[in-house]
Amino acid sequence: MPKITYKDFRGDTKTIEVENGLTVMEGAIQNEIPGIDADCGGSMACATCHIYVDEKWLNKIPKAEEAEEDMIDMAFEPKKNSRLSCQIIVNDELDGLEVTTPEKQT
Amino acid sequence: MKKTDVIIIGAGPIGLFAVHQLGIKGLKAVVIDNLDKAGGQCIELYPDKPIYDIPAVPECTGEQLTTRLLEQIKPFKTELFLNERVDEVDKERDNWVVKTNNKKEFIAPNIIIAGGVGSFEPRKLSLKELEKFEGKSVFYAVRNKEHFKNKKISIFGGGDSALDWALELSKFSKITLIHRRNEFRGAQHTLSELRKLEKEGKVSIKTQCQIEAFDNEKELKSITIKFEDGKKEKILTDVILGFFGLIMKLGPIAEWGLNMDKKTIEVNPKNFETNKKGIFAAGDICSYPGKLKLILSGFHEVALASVECFKRARPNEKYKFEFTTSSKTIQNRLGKK
Structure with a gap:
């Protein structure tokens, strides 16, 4: 199973195995990773699963759709490498992916 | 202070259907919501997005679902108090007193909290x-x-x-x-x-x-x-x-002395009552073993909660289970002849 590393804003990291087909958000929620709220449950409607993707992984993930960018406008402190973790589907190629959760979601 | 049988907090799909389930049992309700319109997340987050898992409705949008629910509860002429956030909940003998941020007050033996993930506030x-x-x-x-x-x-x-x-x-x-x-x-x-x-x-x-x-x-x-x-x-x-845009915040709900599990309220799945007698929680905000955050689960939850609400609001009457298809009483309440 691909390993995903979740880093919080302080720099503490947790690496967990996430099943292929799940989203990075689901991986976090199922493993009680703090820092991701996912209030809307993954329907790309709330921007509370906002994360920063490690620069070297940005090109390996399909680009954000316009609707996702629109939601990121509303996220807390969006940056260039901002994504919604509910829109990143885990597969073998993402083994080793590193994401950072923001200081807060709202 | 307005007196009623049930105070419903949240005008999302579950709050609206609660009006129906209470109404067919002859109970009066008021609905309070912090947004300026009914529909909750369905109207605020995904008015145009399709929903495919409402029984017997193969596909509808959040807005359509809201419109249809409002239509379904029309016969009960229930008052919706919008732009009002419930701030305080206090006990007064066998009743609950609810106060909003605009100083409106309500009293009832029952409260149903159908608050989703909390109230919408500006980001x-x-x-x-x-x-x-x-x-x-x-x-x-x-x-x-x-x-x-x-x-x-x-x-x-x-x-x-x-x-x-x-x-x-x-x-x-x-x-x-x-x-x-x-x-x-x-x-x-x-x-x-x-x-x-x-x-x-x-x-x-x-x-x-x-x-x-x-x-x-x-x-x-x-x-x-x-x-x-x-x-x-x-x-x-x-x-x-x-x-x-808007963000959902649990807000004052956390301070009403209810047993919480993270951002959700623990309920007894028999009647969806919380640890406080007469306060119920249904929809996304409630938690119990096996809880699914689906609109259809919320419909079931308020149906059961409404029975317990009846017992508390009409302690001297016996609750009688009836079908809408065959009950003349219910059909009268729905304005059908």
């Missing part, structure tokens, strides 16, 4: 120190245009609210529109009008930048924005308007 700017200017020079909504005349206004956001107000307020104030990326998601014709004004020097548009600092004095005088390339710019500003 704020990330600079926490700006809080002290809120309501004075930092706003997240325009209530009275008069307050925004002859000012230097910095408007943040890329959606319709930001574009519409930039255009409207530019008639009598100096506007700087600030957005974190080049693309605006608001209506393109509004954007072209703004671009026209920008060429004429009447509006200033800054993109790929965010607020970094502000003049930390008694009054707001200027802000500093930082562009993606690292450049900074100072903008004379005496009013900031932020339009970043």
